[in-house]
Structures are given as C-alpha cells and as structure tokens.
Amino acid sequence: MDTIGLQLQRQLAGTVNINSNVIFDTIVNSYGAVVYNSVTGEIVINKAGRYFINWWVVTQSSIGPSNVTFSIQTSQGDNLIGNSPIKTGEVVGFAIIQVDSAPIALRLINITSNTVFYSTLVSIKANLVLGEIPEEVGSITGPTGTTGATGATGGAGPISINRIYVANFNSNDVSVIDGEINTVIATIPVGVNPAGIDVNTLTNRIYVSNINSNSVSVIDGVTNTVIATVPVVDGPGDVGVNIATNAIYTANFNSNDVSVISGLTNTIIATVIPAGGNPFPTGIAVNPLTNRIYVADFNSDIVSVIDGVTNTVITNIPVQVNPFRIAVNSATNRIYVSNFTSNTVSVIDGLTNTVIDNIPVGTTPGEVGVNSSTNAIYVANRDTDNVSMISGLTDTVIATIPVGDNPNGVGTNSLTKRIYVTNQDDNTVSVIDGITNTVIATVPVGLRPFSIAVNP
Numbered sequence: 016m017d018t019i020g021l022q023l024q025r026q027l028a029g030t031v032n033i034n035s036n037v038i039f040d041t042i043v044n045s046y047g048a049v050v051y052n053s054v055t056g057e058i059v060i061n062k063a064g065r066y067f068i069n070w071w072v073v074t075q076s077s078i079g080p081s082n083v084t085f086s087i088q089t090s091q092g093d094n095l096i097g098n099s100p101i102k103t104g105e106v107v108g109f110a111i112i113q114v115d116s117a118p119i120a121l122r123l124i125n126i127t128s129n130t131v132f133y134s135t136l137v138s139i140k141a142n143l144v145l146g147e148i149p150e151e152v153g154s155i156t157g158p159t160g161t162t163g164a165t166g167a168t169g170g171a172g173p174i175s176i177n178r179i180y181v182a183n184f185n186s187n188d189v190s191v192i193d194g195e196i197n198t199v200i201a202t203i204p205v206g207v208n209p210a211g212i213d214v215n216t217l218t219n220r221i222y223v224s225n226i227n228s229n230s231v232s233v234i235d236g237v238t239n240t241v242i243a244t245v246p247v248v249d250g251p252g253d254v255g256v257n258i259a260t261n262a263i264y265t266a267n268f269n270s271n272d273v274s275v276i277s278g279l280t281n282t283i284i285a286t287v288i289p290a291g292g293n294p295f296p297t298g299i300a301v302n303p304l305t306n307r308i309y310v311a312d313f314n315s316d317i318v319s320v321i322d323g324v325t326n327t328v329i330t331n332i333p334v335q336v337n338p339f340r341i342a343v344n345s346a347t348n349r350i351y352v353s354n355f356t357s358n359t360v361s362v363i364d365g366l367t368n369t370v371i372d373n374i375p376v377g378t379t380p381g382e383v384g385v386n387s388s389t390n391a392i393y394v395a396n397r398d399t400d401n402v403s404m405i406s407g408l409t410d411t412v413i414a415t416i417p418v419g420d421n422p423n424g425v426g427t428n429s430l431t432k433r434i435y436v437t438n439q440d441d442n443t444v445s446v447i448d449g450i451t452n453t454v455i456a457t458v459p460v461g462l463r464p465f466s467i468a469v470n471p
Contacts, residue, residue: 022145224247376412395422418454
C-alpha cells in the first residue's frame with residue numbers, strides 16, 4: 016500500500032469556537048489511505064503504522080483567556096497539546112502517533128476556554144502536515160539476539176527533534192547539539208568558512224552557506240552527512256529556507272546577488288540582483304506564509320524584498336546603517352533587521368513594506384532570532400557580549416542577557432522556549448531559558464561558531 020501523506024491549509028478568516036475543529040479549506044497534497052472531510056475537519060487514517068503530525072495556527076486574539084491552546088485528538092484516545100502563552104501569534108504543535116488498528120479519526124481542536132480568532136495579518140491561517148514514518152527506518156533498537164547479545168540499533172528516523180546546528184567558521188564544520196542534553200552528538204565537515212545555516216523542518220534538510228568555497232552544503236538530518244554540494248556564485252554569507260515552496264536562498268555578498276536553489280533537485284533555478292551598485296548582501300530571511308524573501312544590503316542601507324513567485328525584487332526599504340542579518344515573525348508579518356553600525360534593530364511591517372520602529376540594542380548587533388510562540392525577538396550584541404530581548408508587542412528591549420565572548424548567531428526553539436547563541440571567541444554556544452532569561456548551559460563546539468539554526 017502507498018505511503019500516506021497529507022498537507023492541509025486554511026486561508027479563510029474567522030473564528031474557531033471552544034471544543035470545535037479547525038476547518039482546513041485547502042488540500043495541498045494528499046496521497047495514500049487517508050481521507051479529509053472539509054465539512055467536519057476530520058481526518059481518517061485507513062492504515063496501521065506510525066505517523067508524524069506537524070501543525071500551526073496563526074491567531075489574532077481570544078475572548079477571555081490570555082493563552083491559546085489547540086490539541087490533536089484521535090478516536091483511539093490521543094490528546095496531544097500545543098499552546099502559546101499569548102493571544103496573538105503562532106501556536107505550534109508536533110506529534111507522533113502509533114496506529115495499531117485502522118481506521119482512526121483525528122482532528123485539530125480548539126481547547127482554549129473560549130473562541131479564538133484567526134489572524135487577519137497573513138493569508139494562510141493554519142497548516143497541518145501528516146506523514147507516515149516507514150517502519151524500516153524507525154529510530155528503534157533491534158531485538159535481542161538468540162545468544163543473548165543485543166541486536167543492532169535501527170537507523171535514525173526521518174524526523175530530527177530538538178536538534179541545534181552550529182556553523183563553525185574556522186573549523187569548516189557543523190556541530191549538531193541534542194537540545195535535550197545540551198551535548199554535541201555529531202560533527203559534520205562542510206565547505207570553507209561556513210557562515211550561514213538554516214533548516215527545512217519538513218524535509219529534515221540543513222543548508223549551510225560556505226563563503227570561501229562558494230557553495231551550499233546540504234545535510235541529511237537523519238544521517239548527519241552531506242548529501243549534496245551546490246555551487247553558487249561568490250561569497251554566500253547567509254542562507255534562508257522557504258519550507259512552503261522548498262526553495263533555498265543564499266545572499267552572495269561578493270557577487271552582489273541572490274541564488275535560488277530548488278530543494279528537490281539541489282540545483283540553482285534563478286539568480287536575483289537585490290539592488291543596484293554594490294549592495295553587499297549579508298543577510299537573508301523568508302516568510303513562508305507570504306512567500307516573500309528579505310535581503311539585508313549592507314552597503315546600501317536597504318532591505319530588498321523579493322517575490323518568491325517571480326523571483327524579482329518588488330521593493331527596497333531604507334533602514335539604518337549597515338543592515339547585517341534578518342529574521343521574520345511569520346505570525347505577525349514583522350521583519351527584524353540588525354543594523355551593524357547604528358546599533359539598532361529596524362522593525363518592518365511586511366504588509367506595507369515600511370519601517371515602523373528602530374529599536375536601540377547593544378553594540379554591533381549580529382544575528383536576530385524570533386520566538387513566534389511568545390512574540391519575543393533576540394539579538395546578539397557582539398561588542399557588549401550580551402543578548403537583547405525585544406518584546407514584539409511593544410518594540411522595546413525588556414531584558415539584557417549576558418552570554419559569552421563576541422556573540423553572533425541566534426537560534427530559537429519555540430517549543431522548548433530555549434534560545435541558542437554562538438560565542439565566536441569562546442568556541443561555545445550559550446543556552447538561554449526563555450522563561451527566566453538566564454543562561455542554563457554552555458556547550459563547547461567548533462572553532463569560531465558563527466551562525467546557528469534549530470530544528471524543534
């Protein structure tokens with residue numbers, strides 16, 4: 016029987032009542048023995064096996080409660096909760112279910128204590144991906160042999176959960192950290208001077224931009240090996256992934272352009288010139304909900320906005336001096352740009368393509384990380400050795416967290432509320448608890464850790 020797969024989206028605005036199902040109005044992909052009822056919102060799986068479910072809902076508000084909670088519930092009794100401590104933002108959930116006796120029905124249900132409003136700021140309000148995990152590659156230990164010896168451990172499963180990937184600029188490798196135990200579990204050789212890294216959480220692929228070998232290394236998150244090397248133009252300093260289209264973008268600062276890579280074929284399918292002259296693009300980020308790509312043009316003091324459908328620049332947004340790195344909160348459609356020389360973060364409204372605020376932070380801000388579930392933004396300040404925490408609601412710094420020496424990279428895990436910061440001159444990663452805003456662990460990694468990405 017065919018492997019099962021299903022992707023659903025909701026584009027209609029409106030509300031979901033308490034104890035009511037999320038009704039998805041669009042079937043993006045469906046194959047195998049699975050059926051979706053667009054009237055009731057119920058999914059029926061007609062095959063025994065093990066399945067992963069990845070879902071999110073973008074909310075605008077809720078009547079009464081200050082938090083929002085949804086759950087995957089099944090007819091066999093599963094109740095797998097995902098929640099957010101704020102009303103406005105992205106509620107995210109991941110689950111693995113075992114179906115021993117098919118068919119079973121499942122649904123994504125609002126278990127908040129009142130009605131929840133879908134966001135009006137984005138075109139896609141909710142998304143759900145369901146896929147079958149093949150038994151032959153499941154992450155299980157083999158049976159004990161007849162002589163009493165333990166059998167071989169099965170291969171790693173297709174989903175890497177709570178993994179942090181660190182691009183080490185001077186040791187030309189990527190450290191893989193297990194977020195559960197805060198320990199490096201693998202080191203993967205890549206190209207020369209890796210400076211940017213991002214993850215496609217749906218395909219479990221990690222993309223690394225190697226500045227001085229003019230390439231992108233593609234890592235399989237299951238095997239922790241490089242499965243492809245994609246030549247790009249000159250000086251790829253950063254990389255961004257669109258999980259909705261499986262397109263990968265590199266900011267090439269020496270050739271002053273952006274390479275567009277197909278995640279399916281690992282080949283370049285387009286080249287985009289972000290701005291005239293010598294823009295020196297150093298940062299790139301993607302909003303998968305709007306299919307917009309944002310490029311920090313360091314020398315031009317602008318952010319170029321690329322349409323992911325046409326691969327053309329649709330506008331250039333003036334920011335402050337030397338924009339360096341970018342992050343996107345897709346739930347609020349806000350873009351955050353670190354201005355290297357102005358010591359600020361520019362906040363861009365993705366709807367109007369205008370700067371709505373410039374927030375003072377520490378000295379020489381590096382990468383920016385966003386926790387969409389708490390609407391918090393984190394900025395690594397290189398020369399003050401700390402991280403500024405910004406409230407996305409008020410656009411003000413609400414905490415300053417000391418970390419290691421010369422921090423640059425920032426990654427967030429919205430599920431565990433952990434923030435990961437690379438300290439270039441310490442060769443370490445600081446792990447911050449997003450609830451207490453304190454460093455709870457320091458993990459040794461490779462030489463001059465520059466950039467970081469998280470697969471939650």
